[in-house]
Amino acid sequence: MDVKFIALFFYLFHGYVVNLLNFINRESEHPKTRIIIFASVAGISSSLLLATINTAAHVIAEDDFQIQYLFIYLICLSLFVYAKRYTLSQATIAIEGMVRRVRMRITDKIRHTELRYVEDTGYSEIYNRLSQDTITVSQSATLLVSAAQSAIMLLFCLIYIAWLSVSGFLIIVVAVISGIIIFLGRQRVIADDLQQAARTERYFFDRLGHLLRGFKEVKLNGRKSHDLYHHLEKVSRETEQHKINAGLKSVLILMFSQIFFYTLLAIIIFVLPKFSPTSTHEVIKLTTAILFIVGPLESIVGNIQVYINSNVAIGNIYQLEATIDAATKGIRVGETQLAEQPAPFERLELQEVNFYYSDREGKALFSVGPINLTLRMGEILFLVGGNGSGKSTLLKILTGLYYPHSGKILLDGVEITQHDYPSYRELFTTIFTDFHLFDRFYGLDDVNANEVISLIKLMELEKKTRFIDGHFSNINLSTGQRKRLAYIISLMENKQIYIFDEWAADQDPEFRRYFYEVLLQDLRNQGKTIIAVTHDDHYFDNADRVLKMDYGQLKEYRHVT
Numbered sequence: 001m002d003v004k005f006i007a008l009f010f011y012l013f014h015g016y017v018v019n020l021l022n023f024i025n026r027e028s029e030h031p032k033t034r035i036i037i038f039a040s041v042a043g044i045s046s047s048l049l050l051a052t053i054n055t056a057a058h059v060i061a062e063d064d065f066q067i068q069y070l071f072i073y074l075i076c077l078s079l080f081v082y083a084k085r086y087t088l089s090q091a092t093i094a095i096e097g098m099v100r101r102v103r104m105r106i107t108d109k110i111r112h113t114e115l116r117y118v119e120d121t122g123y124s125e126i127y128n129r130l131s132q133d134t135i136t137v138s139q140s141a142t143l144l145v146s147a148a149q150s151a152i153m154l155l156f157c158l159i160y161i162a163w164l165s166v167s168g169f170l171i172i173v174v175a176v177i178s179g180i181i182i183f184l185g186r187q188r189v190i191a192d193d194l195q196q197a198a199r200t201e202r203y204f205f206d207r208l209g210h211l212l213r214g215f216k217e218v219k220l221n222g223r224k225s226h227d228l229y230h231h232l233e234k235v236s237r238e239t240e241q242h243k244i245n246a247g248l249k250s251v252l253i254l255m256f257s258q259i260f261f262y263t264l265l266a267i268i269i270f271v272l273p274k275f276s277p278t279s280t281h282e283v284i285k286l287t288t289a290i291l292f293i294v295g296p297l298e299s300i301v302g303n304i305q306v307y308i309n310s311n312v313a314i315g316n317i318y319q320l321e322a323t324i325d326a327a328t329k330g331i332r333v334g335e336t337q338l339a340e341q342p343a344p345f346e347r348l349e350l351q352e353v354n355f356y357y358s359d360r361e362g363k364a365l366f367s368v369g370p371i372n373l374t375l376r377m378g379e380i381l382f383l384v385g386g387n388g389s390g391k392s393t394l395l396k397i398l399t400g401l402y403y404p405h406s407g408k409i410l411l412d413g414v415e416i417t418q419h420d421y422p423s424y425r426e427l428f429t430t431i432f433t434d435f436h437l438f439d440r441f442y443g444l445d446d447v448n449a450n451e452v453i454s455l456i457k458l459m460e461l462e463k464k465t466r467f468i469d470g471h472f473s474n475i476n477l478s479t480g481q482r483k484r485l486a487y488i489i490s491l492m493e494n495k496q497i498y499i500f501d502e503w504a505a506d507q508d509p510e511f512r513r514y515f516y517e518v519l520l521q522d523l524r525n526q527g528k529t530i531i532a533v534t535h536d537d538h539y540f541d542n543a544d545r546v547l548k549m550d551y552g553q554l555k556e557y558r559h560v561t
């Protein structure tokens, strides 16, 4: 057979499974040998079943029924059933284990990666890779194992066919390989349509998200609603068209595979005996063998789309992991050790600190610095500045969420190195403007429920939420209320430095006053250090210092004596 022909076959097929094979090699902790042995037993026993059926049918045709064939048949069948069941169940356990390990390994890497990476990559990109793609791999597990087992069965059936008739074997092999190549070629065209359909479908759901998230705006504006709906309809029709194209091509492929088998049977029955000395019995046995391999062949070739999807999904997952690895270089993951709590500090300094955001080409977009700031324990510092002046960015640098591109952070005169960052970050508890509210105290073991309940009362949230069984009964609150709940969590975390990014902006006047005049002073009396971004100039007297951010530069705004 032409070597190029075989190379083309492997090239075409290898592309569909390369990531899958890589995945199995890298991730499997399960004993693969035993699964392979049992899969082979299932394959051999099913081809023995075929041989037994053929031989027994031949014997019966000559009116010579022999009971031993029934026993051999039953033994082969039992072996087949047991081995197939074992292979499928063990392989399912192995694949689910692999999926769990990969998911948890990447989740662990994500929690060790940097905020800049998550911001740049985007939440939905990371989320989709870890949710949709791992689900795709897990859902296709059984089909994939079944196909692998069918491949083994096919191999043994082909050996049996070769034993029956070498010329019959050659015809079948050449026909099957040509059929698969034609099939794969057509499948690629369908895959293009399906990819386009998936792209437009994602776009449709993205637009649908706009309808749901922008529901208020859409509800209030009939024209906006009409326009958005028509846009959705257009995208939906495009998706439909791509899916119809793929569907129509699939029908052709289905017809092709059926015609292919009938043609193959016709060649064996009508053509083979003309060119090669073949007995009637051999023709019948070959025909039975072809009918026997139809199922396994369909299972292997018919699930090509599943391999493609899993292969792409695994490729995506590994690509995500590679980008995380690149972003976390030098940082060890998988460690169970928690960062050490830092000792009480006296002085925290930023010296000549510079930081900039850059675009994908590395071009600087917005820069902060050089920043020189000394923060003393027990100090209340207010930070003011216009929109986009860099206040939140400065707080992210200060809290260790961003690494400075140059300059130093010193804690009591000792420079914080990259290695010290996990422990350094433990100095802070933060409520950023885009904070996330957890419904329980992750990271706090012995939460004093009575203390939480009295803080809920103090924050006037007792009618809104309760603290039961270690979690808050309700976190669907107004923005101001959510911030008050976040404040309770911050207090319970009991860190040395409190960061409030426009916390008071959503509070009513009473609470706002209470925040500046009572809560912050109480914290200071406990020796806590506070940095609050604020625009409430009537309360500036409550701070020790007011600093201003202006186009990324930090300036003294007002020194309160």
Ligand SMILES: Nc1ncnc2c1ncn2[C@@H]1O[C@H](COP(=O)(O)OP(=O)(O)OP(=O)(O)O)[C@@H](O)[C@H]1O
Binding pocket: 119, 357, 358, 365, 366, 385, 386, 387, 388, 389, 390, 391, 392, 393, 394, 433, 549
């Ligand atoms: N993740 C990011 N990637 C790129 N640029 C960013 C990012 N976050 C902020 N910026 C840019 O950095 C600048 C400073 O943003 P920052 O959020 O620090 O300002 P701010 O003073 O806190 O503003 P505001 O008062 O509106 O909250 C802005 O021009 C903003 O567009």
